[in-house]
Amino acid sequence: MNSPRLNACISVVLLLAFWQLLATSLKLQALPPATEVLKQLVMVTENGQLPYHLGITLTRLIVSFSLSMIIGVLIGIGLGRQPILDQFFDQWLLILLNIPALVTIILCYLWFGLTEAAAILAVVINKVPNVVVTIREGTRALDTRLLEMADSYRFGRWKTYRHVIWPQLFPYLMAAARTGLALIWKIILVVELLGCSNGMGYQIHLFFQLFDVTSILAYTIAFIIVIQLIEMFILKPLEQRASTWRQ
Amino acid sequence: MNSPRLNACISVVLLLAFWQLLATSLKLQALPPATEVLKQLVMVTENGQLPYHLGITLTRLIVSFSLSMIIGVLIGIGLGRQPILDQFFDQWLLILLNIPALVTIILCYLWFGLTEAAAILAVVINKVPNVVVTIREGTRALDTRLLEMADSYRFGRWKTYRHVIWPQLFPYLMAAARTGLALIWKIILVVELLGCSNGMGYQIHLFFQLFDVTSILAYTIAFIIVIQLIEMFILKPLEQRASTWRQ
Amino acid sequence: ASEPFQIKIGVVAFGTLQWELAVIQQFELDKQENLQLRLITLANPQAGKIALHAGTVDIGVADWFWVSNQRTNHHSPLTFAPYSATAGALLVAANSPINTIKQLAGKRIGIAGGEIDKNWLLLQTLAAKQDVNLNETVDKVFGAPPILNQQLLQNRLDALLTYWHYAARLESNGYKRLLDGAQMLSMLGIKQKIPTLGYVFSDQWAHHHREAVLRFLRISQQAKNLICTSEQAWETVLPLTRSEDKQTQTVIRKRYCEGRIQHWEAADKLAASTIYSMITASHPNLFPKQSSTLAAGTFWDYTLSNSTTTKHPTILTK
Amino acid sequence: MTDYSIDITRKEYPATASTSAHIAIKNLHLTLKQNEFVCLVGPSGCGKTTLMNIVAGIDQNYEGTINLGTLSQTDNKVAYVFQEPRLLPWRSVIQNIHLVLDDPNAPHNTKLIEELLELMEITHIRDHYPGQISLGMARRVALVRAFVVQPQILLMDEPFVSLDERTAQRIRQRLLETWQTQPHTILFVTHDIREAIYLADRIVFLSQAPSNVINEVKVTIPRHNRTDEHSIEAFRQSLKRIGSKTKNYSGATK
Amino acid sequence: MTDYSIDITRKEYPATASTSAHIAIKNLHLTLKQNEFVCLVGPSGCGKTTLMNIVAGIDQNYEGTINLGTLSQTDNKVAYVFQEPRLLPWRSVIQNIHLVLDDPNAPHNTKLIEELLELMEITHIRDHYPGQISLGMARRVALVRAFVVQPQILLMDEPFVSLDERTAQRIRQRLLETWQTQPHTILFVTHDIREAIYLADRIVFLSQAPSNVINEVKVTIPRHNRTDEHSIEAFRQSLKRIGSKTKNYSGATK
Numbered sequence A, B: 001m002n003s004p005r006l007n008a009c010i011s012v013v014l015l016l017a018f019w020q021l022l023a024t025s026l027k028l029q030a031l032p033p034a035t036e037v038l039k040q041l042v043m044v045t046e047n048g049q050l051p052y053h054l055g056i057t058l059t060r061l062i063v064s065f066s067l068s069m070i071i072g073v074l075i076g077i078g079l080g081r082q083p084i085l086d087q088f089f090d091q092w093l094l095i096l097l098n099i100p101a102l103v104t105i106i107l108c109y110l111w112f113g114l115t116e117a118a119a120i121l122a123v124v125i126n127k128v129p130n131v132v133v134t135i136r137e138g139t140r141a142l143d144t145r146l147l148e149m150a151d152s153y154r155f156g157r158w159k160t161y162r163h164v165i166w167p168q169l170f171p172y173l174m175a176a177a178r179t180g181l182a183l184i185w186k187i188i189l190v191v192e193l194l195g196c197s198n199g200m201g202y203q204i205h206l207f208f209q210l211f212d213v214t215s216i217l218a219y220t221i222a223f224i225i226v227i228q229l230i231e232m233f234i235l236k237p238l239e240q241r242a243s244t245w246r247q
Numbered sequence C: 001a002s003e004p005f006q007i008k009i010g011v012v013a014f015g016t017l018q019w020e021l022a023v024i025q026q027f028e029l030d031k032q033e034n035l036q037l038r039l040i041t042l043a044n045p046q047a048g049k050i051a052l053h054a055g056t057v058d059i060g061v062a063d064w065f066w067v068s069n070q071r072t073n074h075h076s077p078l079t080f081a082p083y084s085a086t087a088g089a090l091l092v093a094a095n096s097p098i099n100t101i102k103q104l105a106g107k108r109i110g111i112a113g114g115e116i117d118k119n120w121l122l123l124q125t126l127a128a129k130q131d132v133n134l135n136e137t138v139d140k141v142f143g144a145p146p147i148l149n150q151q152l153l154q155n156r157l158d159a160l161l162t163y164w165h166y167a168a169r170l171e172s173n174g175y176k177r178l179l180d181g182a183q184m185l186s187m188l189g190i191k192q193k194i195p196t197l198g199y200v201f202s203d204q205w206a207h208h209h210r211e212a213v214l215r216f217l218r219i220s221q222q223a224k225n226l227i228c229t230s231e232q233a234w235e236t237v238l239p240l241t242r243s244e245d246k247q248t249q250t251v252i253r254k255r256y257c258e259g260r261i262q263h264w265e266a267a268d269k270l271a272a273s274t275i276y277s278m279i280t281a282s283h284p285n286l287f288p289k290q291s292s293t294l295a296a297g298t299f300w301d302y303t304l305s306n307s308t309t310t311k312h313p314t315i316l317t318k
Numbered sequence D, E: 001m002t003d004y005s006i007d008i009t010r011k012e013y014p015a016t017a018s019t020s021a022h023i024a025i026k027n028l029h030l031t032l033k034q035n036e037f038v039c040l041v042g043p044s045g046c047g048k049t050t051l052m053n054i055v056a057g058i059d060q061n062y063e064g065t066i067n068l069g070t071l072s073q074t075d076n077k078v079a080y081v082f083q084e085p086r087l088l089p090w091r092s093v094i095q096n097i098h099l100v101l102d103d104p105n106a107p108h109n110t111k112l113i114e115e116l117l118e119l120m121e122i123t124h125i126r127d128h129y130p131g132q133i134s135l136g137m138a139r140r141v142a143l144v145r146a147f148v149v150q151p152q153i154l155l156m157d158e159p160f161v162s163l164d165e166r167t168a169q170r171i172r173q174r175l176l177e178t179w180q181t182q183p184h185t186i187l188f189v190t191h192d193i194r195e196a197i198y199l200a201d202r203i204v205f206l207s208q209a210p211s212n213v214i215n216e217v218k219v220t221i222p223r224h225n226r227t228d229e230h231s232i233e234a235f236r237q238s239l240k241r242i243g244s245k246t247k248n249y250s251g252a253t254k
């Protein structure tokens, strides 16, 4: 086990210990001890409830995340590179960015019924503007000297995007992906709360009605573990591969 | 009126026209025509209801936004510059990032009562990790050659941060600010829904219960106008000043 | 006179409690009982529950299932006194072919409140008696009540089980009430009027201020009666119903008044715990750490008999 | 085969908030014969890089016409050695070279690349990233990148600074050899007058901004004589004498 | 006043995914006398910049000791002219210069800055951003930045490339004047052997990697004679004859 992993483990253990202490010795209201939550986590995993809802939510998450990232990156680069488009759509972007999730969700449900497609569309509409804004910022900060180089050697559109622009956008992309997963998760909870009959959001709302913080936390932890796995096996390796050149 | 402004105006007018058309000709349910919404907007502004709630929400927004940005930037730079800290707190960050807003909001309210401080704390806890992640990404992408220059000329910590690091983080900061305002707005709606007796979130939820989409949209537009003003008079000028060097 | 006793009450904006408090203020009922009511308006019932737990309010409104659950799971000191028996209803379109529970099978049914909604549980229990497993045969659609209302209006649902004030709106739109909470209970053999919602407060607090709480319950009862009998009071309430249309207003008032609790005695409490046992027996995994019987102390030690309700008849003529 | 003609009436960098407009080039006319080797000499900041950018087609924001004959602007056959290496930091040395080729793995290309890497003595760093090599090495990579294109027009902006003399000289020889076996037109910016004399058919002297051509000198030393330091030195001294205008650029006493 | 001693047993760039470890410097010992002007000459990629970075205190990841006597590492009195200009792109020329000073508006500083800008002929671009000036101009700004510090140790990594000869020569003279009136120690990397002879007290020749000192030559021409091209040329020829080791770096025929 290498040192970064070890560090990470220590850090998680410390956090759990801290939480346990807070919950048991200070008896903070509504904060169940970590042990309790873990016990609950095991239970709902064993009885199949958690895997079912988690699976459903993850499917929604993956579909809407992929859609949002692809659409967002394309639009973001477009706006960043074309000042005229940017001037024109800047307003639309700002409006989309600030429409409450509630509004888009309601409208999607009304127009398309309480369907999967409506749920996913609602999430995508909420997430895309965030990706666009981040990527646009990155596109504006591109190194023109390298673009000129690509230009003079007639790289063409595809080579330029792949080898000159993409690597420079990468950190922005990572920022968008990381905050994006978290944002989608937040929105999906609302989407599922308002019009789905399954999924983590639906479940968490039920627990919330009962004030069952233990179960909410158990579900949250399950989700965090999944995100952690995505981070460990997808994002981190991607990032490492993309930043070997920084040594 | 210069061309970018003109463009922006045309774009907004087009959007409104498009909306009006969609609402009147297609008779899409629950999408009231733009004119209706604007009428409502004027009405609630005149009767003082909107200014009251908007004012309150804006105050909360400004306070929590400033706090989140300051805390987030400090932590983000710290983590980006100190790999050991980063390894350690990476996990915590990921966890914080993915705790449902609902959980933090409930815990804040339970521990600190339904107070302003609790509401703002809940927003800050939800927003800080996003800022941290974005700024950390930016800090990792810093140009080491310029840092070496600063080092060899003994710039010291303050000069280095101000003149070498800050300008490089600026695009990330703008991305964090723009998506941040939108995120806070989304969270504040939930925060106000669950524990405030006033504010836009409180109002919008009441409208939602009555399915009064017109009022929801009127309030949304009011908020978007405010964001637009912030964009026009704070963010854009800041950005322009900070990017004069790009011509 | 001594200082008026202050009570902080969590009120859901435009909820019926707000109607009552408006009437109490209009008729200065609180002053008569030397109470000072401080309203903390909140956007939805969940906020009210948070406020109760956080101690921001002394009294809030919730259902006794929840109270029992809190007592079992969180050693919560919360306790319950009845507030209203108005219950939700199952609605279908006027021309709907659905007339019986059996016909629900295979249909798309909206259920407000999700799978732990008490009416949904009752409906399932009822169906089970007719050998119908609703949970499996029905296409359930859970969702937020306003959205479900719209879905029914758009004919995207065949039937909708929803809260009473949403039901009232649909009813005045010509939708048919197939069943309501009280009917379901009586079909299950319970003739008493069982409260759906109640005042919820900490039993220690109530113990220390028992007199004041009783006075509060009394004026609340008076206010209810005023709303149902005095047009002057109803005028005050009207804007709070947030409904422009006369039809709806009438239905709302009717349902509201039907839901007044006239008595709350040992037999009623027993009936309530019977319902609880009935539901939990047929749904053994409804809650985490579910107890099969109602938690002790769920109902505050307080009784209401017919005589107390008309204690101040003079007010009516004021 | 027609000559290339460069005709820039006016190249202005517009004013910004803090700076006033700057006319970099004004009425600059230059004709390049097919396969001619032309060296550009001019004071620092006069507009040489600006001119190169315009010829390369990067900068299209000028008044005038650039006529590169049959050579279309989208053609792959221009190569430009920038004043800085301009390598992609996230691509290894060999990737940076491959990127300018349509088919980097064609046998003739791999052979050429190997040979050039060998010549530049950078074979051992082919898998390094630009951040891991010295500036001189990066410059040599940029040179390889330009050479492998086998361009019809080769633009070089002070390509041999930061190289030790031995290496620089080897590359100069190679450049000349290639140029002679596969003739192409070269526009070469340098501050080193000895280098210009060694390489050029013709040396063009540019004026201070706004830049234009103030003098053109044919290098009359036969190519086979140019390895002789003394003839170079003699030619340099003669340049000094030509006139006050060019004197400044012919190298001061050291 | 003690001498400065540079003593690097080993400087290794560790292996990465795509590259093997590279030992850049091994057993390099060098003593700089107080106020000595030392030129470093060595093949491209041998480790000159690496050495400069270590002396500047930027790179602390080596085996060995650098003894700069009383000069503490946190002292402001080291100035480093990097191989590239390394200006802050978001600060104007004048701001870039001001940033290295504690009190840029002190009269003696403003006077010095004005004078240096004048000397470098870049007064007119003081409010430009680095992206708006030519590379040669940027190099001159970097030189001003180093000079205004009035350092006790001045590190210069090929500072005069990309400058036209006239300007370069003027700056060399100025450098020598300043160095004579306010003595300080200078470590100067160049590939131009003529430049080294013109400037240095002593020329140090470095080997191919792993780099160490293979020869040191005192420049015996008296300083007042160095403006004479012929003595420089003669000295260069003598260097060529010294030995095969140094021959490579003494400048090839052109």
Ligand SMILES: Nc1ncnc2c1ncn2[C@@H]1O[C@H](COP(=O)(O)OP(=O)(O)OP(=O)(O)O)[C@@H](O)[C@H]1O
Pocket: D125, D131, D132, D133, D134, D135, D136, D137, D162, E013, E014, E022, E024, E042, E043, E044, E045, E046, E047, E048, E049, E050, E051, E083, E209
């Ligand atoms: N970050 C690094 N990682 C790995 N190797 C490096 C790194 N930096 C430099 N090197 C290697 O160290 C050696 C010395 O590099 P350095 O920059 O010191 O050379 P130099 O003498 O300054 O050359 P030049 O005259 O071309 O500037 C080179 O072979 C280079 O490949």
Ligand SMILES: Nc1ncnc2c1ncn2[C@@H]1O[C@H](COP(=O)(O)OP(=O)(O)OP(=O)(O)O)[C@@H](O)[C@H]1O
Pocket: D013, D014, D022, D024, D042, D043, D044, D045, D046, D047, D048, D049, D050, D051, D083, D209, E125, E131, E132, E133, E134, E135, E136, E137, E162
């Ligand atoms: N983007 C720009 N905006 C404004 N002025 C510019 C810009 N780029 C270059 N200039 C100005 O144009 C002039 C010519 O610059 P250029 O880079 O062509 O010079 P150069 O001849 O290549 O000099 P050097 O020998 O130093 O490289 C300079 O005075 C410079 O200040």
Ligand SMILES: [Mg+2]
Pocket: D048, D049, D050, D083, D157, E134, E135, E136
């Ligand atoms: Mg140039």
Ligand SMILES: [Mg+2]
Pocket: D134, D135, D136, E048, E049, E050, E083, E157
């Ligand atoms: Mg170097």
